[in-house]
Amino acid sequence: MRLNRAGFFALISFLGLGLGLFALGKGLRFAPEPIGSRADLFVEGARVSLLLTVVAGVAGLALGMLLALGRISVLAPLRWFCFGVIELLRGTPLLVQILFIYYALPILAPFLRLDEFSAAAMGLALNVGAYNAEVIRAGIEALPRGQTEAAMSLGLSRFQTLRYIILPQALRIVTPPLINNAVALLKDSSLASSIGLLEVTLAGQRISSETFMPVPVLTTVALLYLVMTTALTLISARLERFLAPQGMRGAR
């Protein structure tokens, strides 16, 4: 029930965010030149950045969960594999990963010829997934051993113990660092400009080189990011409150 309410709230928030962006676009039109006449391009860029963040964020959450579970699996080969994947993704630059997926992957595997948005979303999802995995794993390992022991001694299977006892508690603990990762993801989405995806940074670059007025243009770009990250943080903070039951707030 609590989760349904949280899901409903998330849906409303995203609708609200879209509406806010639309209103922002209307407002930007009244800005002085060179911004006002190009408001639509800014807003279109912001829309792509936001969509990229949401898609990569959701996929990265699922991936992070899977990698975290693999990382603590009882099967040693699976554990090593997930460890390797996480280290590879955290140990190489995100920019290189995005360039690799867009330019190199189609040569290695022709069926993986992705458009700019998909390639950027995939790179971002993999990268944030690796960081999420470490956060989620830390949350699981922070729980007292007694929780697992109590669940197992009641006859719950390993999977049931994870599903009903460990994950619900661990995810609540790690909501703040996961939000942190989501905010970082939104800013990192600017790297998608390197493969020509017209998100807000690339839109700004184009307008800037067209008008030779980098100061107002890049300031607008920065402000758009700030509005989006602030909105994301506020929404996430509310979401966190929905997820925490009364007695666990502040309780050990």
Next chain:
Amino acid sequence: MIELREVSKRYGAFEALKKVSLKVEAGEVVVVIGPSGSGKSTLIRTINGLEGIDSGDIVVDGHRIGDPSELQAIRREVGMVFQSFNLFPHLNVLENLCLAPMKVRGVARAGAEARGRELLARVGLAEHEAKLPGQLSGGQQQRVAIARALAMNPRVLLFDEPTSALDPEMVGEVLEVMKSLAHGGITLVVVTHEMGFAREVADRVVFVDRGEILEIEKPGEFFDRPKTERAQKFLSQIKRA
């Protein structure tokens, strides 16, 4: 009901259990005592497989530990109460009781809740069913933990120092619940430092020291005429304290 045959367990070079053998009959109340670090907690944690063993045999209600499916069968029949309660803090009291019956035994919610309320009434916590564990005192939490174990209708209940983490004024309420269970016919294996409880309720007392069972006696016999030197020393130290 429970049989341990020459069970050994080591942590690296440290021998926690040295060829321990013990038989517990159905309905019996066995209290395990001994100095800290003697292996008594390890001993009862092997009975439901929370601690693996290196050699020997453990058979509980006809199921032999070692085979994973048998282990699940054992855990359905053997409840455990821990020193640190280990209630699930994200679930309320009634949900703590209902989770395992519903997910492991497939009991319908209505049935599980009815049984849960009945057990809460039995441990004197009927009015607390909607609270979260963090809102209860230690003694109340431990009584919920006992009710949670009972909700699975176990044939055996293991207690691992159930009163050691409690404030002194709460020890009594938990011991009262345990005494009522002892008279109820369920098999109990209790690790405790509560000598009064052992003397009053135990059918037999098991004295463990340095990973070995040194004595298995009726409580009157053990407390009044301990046979081994180590048991005599242990009891005299307790009396002095």
